[in-house]
């Protein structure tokens with residue numbers, strides 16, 4: 001899924017490249033542009049601690065269902081003010097429904113994840129914590145994090161077109177999932 005509002009921007013193109021690589025080796029893929037969906041964040045109602053579902057029924061419901069069934073998921077977001085975007089975090093909080101009352105993951109173990117992130121700052125170490133922290137969330141949920149693709153100097157939405165190294169990395173991660 002793409003947490004950037006810039007459709008066709010750096011994160012979107014890199015996520016698409018991972019998906020293209022995965023398709024090459026036989027995966028069926030689906031891309032969600034979060035900014036085009038209508039959804040709310042977790043309501044903290046705890047319904048998911050007594051039932052194996054999220055009570056909120058909106059455009060994220062199908063995405064949550066797809067994650068439960070997927071063998072691999074590609075998570076993409078730019079850095080906004082040191083963190084992943086609001087669109088991404090609103091979606092991420094709904095993962096609460098993947099956690100049971102004993103705070104164990106309900107997801108089948110062994111799903112693979114790829115994280116894609118882009119930032120304006122050329123210094124990748126400046127905001128690496130955002131993707132690293134999200135990777136920890138994914139590991140808690142039972143994912144194996146196959147790779148984190150990090151892009152700097154991503155001010156212009158098409159800056160990634162000059163980054164053959166990252167496009168190649170994305171394609172190759174996708175085809176090795």
Ligand SMILES: Cc1cc2nc3c(=O)[nH]c(=O)nc-3n(C[C@H](O)[C@H](O)[C@H](O)COP(=O)(O)O)c2cc1C
Pocket residue numbers: 004005006009010011012078079080081082083118119120121122127153154155156157
């Ligand atoms: C609201 C906002 C906040 C941003 N905050 C940061 C930031 O804290 N650090 C940074 O390096 N870049 C920041 N940026 C720049 C984006 O991370 C950068 O342009 C990124 O490559 C956008 O990815 P995209 O092309 O996929 O949308 C910010 C951009 C916006 C619009």
